[in-house]
Amino acid sequence: xxxxxxxxxxxxxxxxxxxxxxxxxxxxxxxxxxELMLNAVNINLIAFSAFRTAVAGQxxxxxxxxxxxxxVGVGLAIVLLIYRNERTSDLDDVDQLKG
Amino acid sequence: xxxxxxxxxAIPAVSFxxxxxxxxxxxxxxxxxxxxxxxxxxxxxxxxxxxxxxRVDNATGHSEGLRALGRGIFSAxxxxxxxxxxxxxxxxxxxxxxxxxxxxxxxxDGLVVMMLFVVTxxxxxxxxxxxxxxxxxxxxTHYYAxxxxxxxxxxxxxxxxxxxxxxVGWEGVGLCSFALIGHFWEEKPNSDAALKAFLxxxxxxxGLMIGIIITFFAAGSFDIAKINAYALSGGANHALLLAGxxxxxxxxxxxxxxxxxxxxxxxxxxxxxxxxxxxxxxxxVVAGVYLGARMYPVFFKxxxxxxxxxxxxxxxxxxxxxxxxxxxxxxxDIKKVLAYSTISQIGYMIMALGVGAWxxxxxxxxxxxxxxxxxxxxxxxVSFSGSHHSFDMKSDMGGLRKPxxxxxxxxxxxSLALAGIFPFAGFWSKDEILVTAxxxxxxxxxxxxxxxxxxxxxxxxxCIYLTFFGEYRGHxxxxxxxxxxxxxxxxxxxxxxxxxxxxxxxxxxxxFKDWIEPTVQFPHLLHPAFDTxxxxxxxxxxxxxxxxxxxxxxxxxxxxxxxxxxxxNSLARAxxxxxxxxxxxxxxxxxxxxxxxxxxxxxxxxxxxxxxxxKVVNSLGGGAKRAGRFVYDTVDQKVVDxxxxxxxxxxxxxxxxxxxxxxxxxxRYALLLFAAVGLLALAILVFNI
Numbered sequence: 137x138x139x140x141x142x143x144x145x146x147x148x149x150x151x152x153x154x155x156x157x158x159x160x161x162x163x164x165x166x167x168x169x170x171e172l173m174l175n176a177v178n179i180n181l182i183a184f185s186a187f188r189t190a191v192a193g194q195x196x197x198x199x200x201x202x203x204x205x206x207x208v209g210v211g212l213a214i215v216l217l218i219y220r221n222e223r224t225s226d227l228d229d230v231d232q233l234k235g
Numbered sequence: 236x237x238x239x240x241x242x243x244x245a246i247p248a249v250s251f252x253x254x255x256x257x258x259x260x261x262x263x264x265x266x267x268x269x270x271x272x273x274x275x276x277x278x279x280x281x282x283x284x285x286x287x288x289x290r291v292d293n294a295t296g297h298s299e300g301l302r303a304l305g306r307g308i309f310s311a312x313x314x315x316x317x318x319x320x321x322x323x324x325x326x327x328x329x330x331x332x333x334x335x336x337x338x339x340x341x342x343x344d345g346l347v348v349m350m351l352f353v354v355t356x357x358x359x360x361x362x363x364x365x366x367x368x369x370x371x372x373x374x375x376t377h378y379y380a381x382x383x384x385x386x387x388x389x390x391x392x393x394x395x396x397x398x399x400x401x402x403v404g405w406e407g408v409g410l411c412s413f414a415l416i417g418h419f420w421e422e423k424p425n426s427d428a429a430l431k432a433f434l435x436x437x438x439x440x441x442g443l444m445i446g447i448i449i450t451f452f453a454a455g456s457f458d459i460a461k462i463n464a465y466a467l468s469g470g471a472n473h474a475l476l477l478a479g480x481x482x483x484x485x486x487x488x489x490x491x492x493x494x495x496x497x498x499x500x501x502x503x504x505x506x507x508x509x510x511x512x513x514x515x516x517x518x519x520v521v522a523g524v525y526l527g528a529r530m531y532p533v534f535f536k537x538x539x540x541x542x543x544x545x546x547x548x549x550x551x552x553x554x555x556x557x558x559x560x561x562x563x564x565x566x567x568d569i570k571k572v573l574a575y576s577t578i579s580q581i582g583y584m585i586m587a588l589g590v591g592a593w594x595x596x597x598x599x600x601x602x603x604x605x606x607x608x609x610x611x612x613x614x615x616x617v618s619f620s621g622s623h624h625s626f627d628m629k630s631d632m633g634g635l636r637k638p639x640x641x642x643x644x645x646x647x648x649x650s651l652a653l654a655g656i657f658p659f660a661g662f663w664s665k666d667e668i669l670v671t672a673x674x675x676x677x678x679x680x681x682x683x684x685x686x687x688x689x690x691x692x693x694x695x696x697x698c699i700y701l702t703f704f705g706e707y708r709g710h711x712x713x714x715x716x717x718x719x720x721x722x723x724x725x726x727x728x729x730x731x732x733x734x735x736x737x738x739x740x741x742x743x744x745x746x747f748k749d750w751i752e753p754t755v756q757f758p759h760l761l762h763p764a765f766d767t768x769x770x771x772x773x774x775x776x777x778x779x780x781x782x783x784x785x786x787x788x789x790x791x792x793x794x795x796x797x798x799x800x801x802x803x804n805s806l807a808r809a810x811x812x813x814x815x816x817x818x819x820x821x822x823x824x825x826x827x828x829x830x831x832x833x834x835x836x837x838x839x840x841x842x843x844x845x846x847x848x849x850k851v852v853n854s855l856g857g858g859a860k861r862a863g864r865f866v867y868d869t870v871d872q873k874v875v876d877x878x879x880x881x882x883x884x885x886x887x888x889x890x891x892x893x894x895x896x897x898x899x900x901x902x903r904y905a906l907l908l909f910a911a912v913g914l915l916a917l918a919i920l921v922f923n924i
Contacts, residue, residue, distance in 0.1 A: 158902055159902075166901075227902055228900060228902075231899030231900050232899060233899045234900070
């Protein structure tokens with residue numbers, strides 16, 4: 137099993153994430169898509185780390201997981217507050233900052 | 236004490252603040268502070284007097300210290316030593332401007348210690364007297380504070396070693412007299428009198444300031460010693476000295492109530508009586524004479540006094556003697572009689588300075604201080620206990636000799652001293668003036684002096700008759716005043732009797748010449764010997780004055796030839812009215828000069844204002860307005876505003892275009908982000924960076 141299979145999987149997951157972020161209306165689904173993208177990156181980091189026998193990539197992956205957890209925590213809290221105030225989690229309705 | 240003389244004015248100056256800040260809470264409402272302070276100054280002044288006498292005697296070499304004082308006064312004349320006695324000068328540089336130093340300091344000599352003694356003694360007695368006299372007064376504390384400051388200003392003026400410090404004291408005296416004359420300011424005439432005193436003396440002060448500037452540029456210094464030395468040096472510019480002397484003398488005219496600026500002095504009677512005593516005897520009024528004595532070389536050389544004949548100073552003094560004495564005849568107010576008497580007596584001093592009788596002038600200042608303070612305080616005692624706070628002799632006094640014996644007898648002593656009757660103090664000093672006037676080719680002034688002596692004796696007789704003799708015309712219950720008032724009277728009466736003997740020439744006592752007349756930076760003056768015929772004539776003239784007045788007043792019930800003269804003779808009537816209107820000088824000042832300025836000159840200046848200045852201003856304004864309009868229309872509106880508006884418009888439109896980017900939709904931002912990343916990646920691939 138070569139490196140390319142991992143990279144293809146990673147690329148697929150990343151593109152799925154981008155699609156979710158751009159196309160989905162629900163804020164929770166957008167957050168989940170961002171998780172997909174982060175995990176795609178993680179797969180890349182670990183794959184390269186394994187194939188090039190460099191530990192740094194795995195350490196980076198651990199960091200990304202931790203940061204992702206924090207990011208989801210903050211993101212879900214924001215979504216919850218928006219829902220509580222606006223009675224919606226549709227990103228198209230949350231456009232108060234438009235110029 | 237001689238080199239630390241600054242302490243003497245400093246004590247009452249500190250007392251001024253203490254009385255002002257803490258006086259109200261004290262049991263005597265501040266009087267105790269004032270009396271203590273002036274008392275301390277008096278003690279120090281006495282110490283200074285003894286030290287100065289010691290210094291003179293050491294220099295002239297016939298003494299072994301203070302013990303010689305007693306013998307010094309009563310021993311035979313020792314003759315004036317030739318040794319020069321330098322004044323004690325202590326001075327510090329206040330600030331320096333280029334090469335000109337502005338100093339603050341004291342310069343103590345015989346004249347100064349004499350003035351210190353007189354000022355502090357009179358002020359102390361006035362302070363004590365006022366405790367009783369001003370007891371009912373609401374602003375008692377304020378009154379004592381001003382008394383302290385008044386004394387401090389005068390003492391500063393006395394010890395000053397340069398004309399600038401002297402000017403500070405001079406103006407301080409003017410300010411305090413203003414405040415004290417206007418002490419009863421609730422009534423309009425009193426505050427008017429205070430204003431009149433202030434403004435009239437200010438008129439003279441302008442002359443003084445110009446005089447100080449002239450003497451500064453002539454001698455190159457404000458230092459009185461240097462100015463005097465310059466005046467006496469051969470190289471002095473006489474025209475400059477004359478101008479300086481005239482200007483300084485105008486200051487003296489204003490301050491010392493000389494003709495024609497004497498009109499403020501009688502009005503100044505609006506103040507409390509003890510203040511009048513202080514003003515006339517020790518502070519304020521004698522300041523002018525003191526200045527004349529202090530800077531005598533300037534006047535001596537400027538007016539060419541040694542040359543004889545008539546000079547400005549003697550002339551003004553002579554005129555003042557006669558007009559002051561004549562005015563004293565028509566007053567109903569006892570204090571105004573005394574005020575005109577002061578004017579007349581100060582005229583003697585100025586005339587004496589003008590004829591070269593320096594020590595006679597200073598001697599008269601010395602003796603006059605005692606008997607004039609005595610007369611004023613006596614008048615105060617009369618109004619306080621005899622006439623129910625009135626000063627009108629004709630309606631509220633008369634017959635007071637029985638209920639008020641101490642006041643009566645001390646008043647008599649003061650009047651005899653003032654009239655120059657042997658052997659009272661005024662005799663010796665007035666006689667010395669007359670003798671010198673006769674010797675130096677100033678015979679006209681000898682005559683004027685004798686006329687003045689006659690008039691003085693006569694108006695004092697009238698004043699005593701109206702106050703103490705005849706029937707009591709008032710409505711109060713006259714009684715003798717309390718000791719706080721009578722004790723100062725007795726002390727002053729004592730000095731009025733004995734003070735003259737300090738310079739009694741026929742007894743061989745010439746202490747004024749020995750101790751007080753400066754021996755450095757001073758012109759050589761003649762000291763004519765005592766002249767018995769002249770003395771007899773002057774006493775005879777004064778006695779004649781008393782006699783004539785007594786005949787007229789005491790026998791007016793009987794039909795004397797002089798009785799009712801003003802009713803019968805139109806010429807006498809006109810003269811009386813002329814005097815009663817005070818020579819129409821106030822009319823001249825107020826209705827002609829002031830009204831002239833207010834009326835025609837004011838109208839003239841108004842016309843000038845309207846037609847010349849306003850026109851210039853208006854056309855300037857119109858031009859400026861048109862220029863402004865042009866600038867507004869072209870530069871402002873078309874250039875500046877247009878630029879600003881255009882910049883704003885461009886910014887606005889750019890913003891309008893850019894606002895479409897800021898949609899507020901997170902996903903569109905994300906799309907842009909990914910698109911940009913994609914493009915970047917593509918660029919890396921294509922260009923193979």
